[in-house]
Amino acid sequence: MKILGTMLMVIGVIMFVITGVSYTIEETIVDAGPIELKADREREINWPPYAGGVAVVAGLALVGISRKR
Secondary structure (H helix, E strand, O other): OHHHHHHHHHHHHHHHHOOEEEEEEEEEEEEEOOEEEEEEEEEEEEOOHHHHHHHHHHHHHHHHHHHHO
16 A cells, blocks of 8 residues: 555656646548548647646555554
């Protein structure tokens, strides 16, 4: 439990600092026989900053529970 709690705290702090991730994918727009048109599209995954706080609090709770035993 202590390891899981520590991991949650680290992930929560990282989520505070980095509030989203963007990545690029290549999509085929037109595929008509020998002609193929492709385009790069940028996608984003964003999460609210309070999600990091929830992860930190959950990690602290798990570490606290594991220390009482």
